[in-house]
Amino acid sequence: MAADEHVSMIPAASKVGWSAEVNGRGFGDEIESGAILLDVLRDQVGTLGVKRGCDMGTCGCCTVIIDGVARLSCLTLAGEAEGCEITTVEGLATGHHLAPIQEMFSECGGSQCGFCTPGFLLTSAALLAKNDSPSDSEVKSAIDGNLCRCTGYQQIVESIQAAAEILRSDAKSKDGTAAQMDPHPGLGAGDAGE
Ligand code: FES
Ligand code: FES
Numbered sequence: 001m002a003a004d005e006h007v008s009m010i011p012a013a014s015k016v017g018w019s020a021e022v023n024g025r026g027f028g029d030e031i032e033s034g035a036i037l038l039d040v041l042r043d044q045v046g047t048l049g050v051k052r053g054c055d056m057g058t059c060g061c062c063t064v065i066i067d068g069v070a071r072l073s074c075l076t077l078a079g080e081a082e083g084c085e086i087t088t089v090e091g092l093a094t095g096h097h098l099a100p101i102q103e104m105f106s107e108c109g110g111s112q113c114g115f116c117t118p119g120f121l122l123t124s125a126a127l128l129a130k131n132d133s134p135s136d137s138e139v140k141s142a143i144d145g146n147l148c149r150c151t152g153y154q155q156i157v158e159s160i161q162a163a164a165e166i167l168r169s170d171a172k173s174k175d176g177t178a179a180q181m182d183p184h185p186g187l188g189a190g191d192a193g194e
Contacts, residue, residue, distance in 0.1 A: 013032040013033055013034060014032075014033050015031065016032075017029075017031075018030070018031040018035075018040065018078055018079070018082055019082065019083065020081055020082060020085070021086065022045050022047065022086045023086070023087060023088060023090055031044065034079075036074060036076070036077065037064070037074075037076040037078045037080070037081050037086075038050060038055075039078075040078040041064065047089075049089035050062055050073055050088050050089070051115060051116070051118055051119065052074065053115070053119075053147075054074075056074065057074060057075045058147070059119070059147045060116070060120070060123065060143075060145045060146030061115065061116055061119045061146075061147075062074045062119065063120075063122045063146065064086055064087060064088050064122055065087040065122050065126050066080075066081050066084050067084045067085055068085075068126065068129065068130075069126060070127075070142075072145070087125070088122070089117075092121060099163075100166040100167055100170075101124050101128065101159070103163070103166075104163040105117060105121060105156075105159045105163075107162070108155050108159040108162055109151065110151060110159030110160075111151070112150035112151055113149075116148045116150075120143060120146050120148065120156055123142055123143055123145070124142070124143065124159075124160045127139070127142040127160070128160070128163060128164055128167055132167040132168050132171065133164060133168065134160070134161075139157050139160050
């Protein structure tokens with residue numbers, strides 16, 4: 001072997017095709033086999049709102065929602081999320097309208113330096129999608145894997161409860177609108193045709 005010939009000690013990872021729906025848009029690319037979802041989201045998809053904090057599952061900054069479930073992207077292989085619906089903080093707003101959870105973090109002081117905020121928002125959004133009337137202890141339990149060095153947490157719990165209140169009143173007004181639009185309120189399916 002020639003003296004200047006380089007022999008790689010670690011073989012390059014092979015590439016595999018990967019696709020997912022990120023924030024409502026299809027994304028496909030080649031990724032390294034064994035790639036971590038956090039790296040793929042930040043480096044290839046470009047969703048830089050997914051924060052790298054500890055990179056070892058202890059801070060919650062990298063939380064994303066995968067098929068409705070809040071997951072730590074630093075501990076998730078991209079392959080596990082293949083073909084899934086992934087939501088990052090960039091996908092919470094609708095156009096120029098912030099989601100209630102974003103508005104309330106801003107209004108109630110749930111965010112200060114903001115580094116932890118994307119993770120808290122996504123953990124909270126996943127909780128509220130399943131339960132729009134959580135108790136304080138359910139909120140605290142949902143966010144117990146998310147760390148914040150600034151707020152002291154009380155404002156975060158208040159932000160989540162304020163967002164829950166908005167979601168409940170939105171749901172009520174939708175029910176009201178549906179009832180108003182129903183030409184036969186009170187007529188059940190079994191009554192049809194009688
Ligand atoms: S970066 Fe994933 S938990 Fe800290
Ligand atoms: S707002 Fe600064 S770490 Fe949470």
